Amino acid sequence: MNQQVIGLRIKQIRISLGKTLKEFGMEFSPSADKSNISKWESGKSLPSPSRLKRIAEMGNMQVADLLSNSLKKCPRCKYEGIEPDYKFCPICGLKVEV
Incomplete structure (x- = not known):
C-alpha cells in the first residue's frame, strides 16, 4: 500500500468536491482538522478505517479502489x-x- 498514492486520491476527491481542507474535515464525525487532512494528502498518515470509508463514499468508489496502487x-x-x-x-x- 503506497500512502502517497492514497493521499493523492484523497486530495483529488477533496478538490473535485470543491472543498477546502477545513470544509473537507467537517465531513467527518468527529471532524478532522486541516492538519490531519494535510497529513493524509501528503501520505504522512492514513485516515482511520471509518474515515477511509467516508472518503471512498465521497469519491463514489469502493475503499479497495481508494487503497489501490x-x-x-x-x-x-x-x-x-x-x-x-x-x-x-x-x-x-x-x-x-x-
Whole structure:
C-alpha cells in the first residue's frame, strides 16, 4: 500500500468536491482538522478505517479502489496521478492508454 498514492486520491476527491481542507474535515464525525487532512494528502498518515470509508463514499468508489496502487503516468507532462479509468491526463489533456 503506497500512502502517497492514497493521499493523492484523497486530495483529488477533496478538490473535485470543491472543498477546502477545513470544509473537507467537517465531513467527518468527529471532524478532522486541516492538519490531519494535510497529513493524509501528503501520505504522512492514513485516515482511520471509518474515515477511509467516508472518503471512498465521497469519491463514489469502493475503499479497495481508494487503497489501490494502480495509477498511470502521463508521458507528456509526467503527472503521476492518473486514475486507471481516466482516458485523458487531467493536467495537460493528453489521451492516455487504458
